[in-house]
Amino acid sequence: MMFYRLGGMVSWCAASVYGRPDWDHKYDRAEVSENTQFEIVICPKSRWHQRQGARIGQLIVRLPSLRLGDCVWTWHSDCLVTDRTRRLIEEAGFTGVRFDAVEVEEVRGHPLEAAPRLWELAVTGTAGKAHPDSGIRVLQTCEACGMVKYSSFRNGIRSTKRSGTARTSS
Numbered sequence: 001m002m003f004y005r006l007g008g009m010v011s012w013c014a015a016s017v018y019g020r021p022d023w024d025h026k027y028d029r030a031e032v033s034e035n036t037q038f039e040i041v042i043c044p045k046s047r048w049h050q051r052q053g054a055r056i057g058q059l060i061v062r063l064p065s066l067r068l069g070d071c072v073w074t075w076h077s078d079c080l081v082t083d084r085t086r087r088l089i090e091e092a093g094f095t096g097v098r099f100d101a102v103e104v105e106e107v108r109g110h111p112l113e114a115a116p117r118l119w120e121l122a123v124t125g126t127a128g129k130a131h132p133d134s135g136i137r138v139l140q141t142c143e144a145c146g147m148v149k150y151s152s153f154r155n156g157i158r159s160t161k162r163s164g165t166a167r168t169s170s
Contacts, residue, residue, distance in 0.1 A: 028064035030074045033105045036060045043145035051147070059120050062106040066114060071121075079121040086119050096125020 037056040043049035059078060072080040081089070086099050100122055104115040130136035130153070140149040 027067065027069045027072070030061040030063050030072050030078075030080060032074050032076055032078070033060040033062055035105065041145055041147075043142060043147065045142060045144040049142055049145045049147045058101060058103050060103045060105050061118070062108070063104060063115065064108050066107060066110055066116070068116065072118065080118045081121050083117055083119075086121075089121070096123060098122050098124055 036059055039053035039056055041049070041051050041053040059080075061074065061080070063072070068082065070082060070085045072082075074080070080102055081099070089097065099119040102118040102120050104112070104118060106112065107115045130150075134153045135151065136153050137151050138148060139151050141147065
């Protein structure tokens with residue numbers, strides 16, 4: 001069984017010890033429009049729990065140019081894909097994802113009619129709970145607002161060899 005990891009530019013740039021990936025230099029991020037609406041979570045018990053919640057309605061973006069890769073990332077780590085990429089993912093039989101239409105509000109320096117159709121790649125599946133050996137645990141929960149904070153992993157991800165194939169375990 002194969003597993004894939006998709007991460008936004010922020011996660012690659014912040015976590016990579018080898019520098020930024022090539023596509024980070026080649027393609028700019030899309031901007032989430034101020035017309036995109038989000039719910040605001042206000043906790044009745046703690047002002048420290050106030051945060052931006054789930055998006056309400058469709059994602060609206062502004063593109064920096066027509067030069068796009070297969071995946072377009074926003075500063076919010078939204079993953080946007082082209083029609084071609086969506087088709088390839090669907091033909092490959094991926095599960096645990098859905099595609100939501102994205103509204104392109106502007107393409108800098110180009111007429112709006114030139115904008116490609118984009119889809120938000122929304123992850124619907126989970127990998128389940130973290131294994132106890134990972135060291136990940138719940139640090140804090142708030143029944144009033146639903147906030148849950150987790151620790152980071154203690155033991156990291158290690159690679160082991162079995163039957164001549166590399167596997168990742170956590």
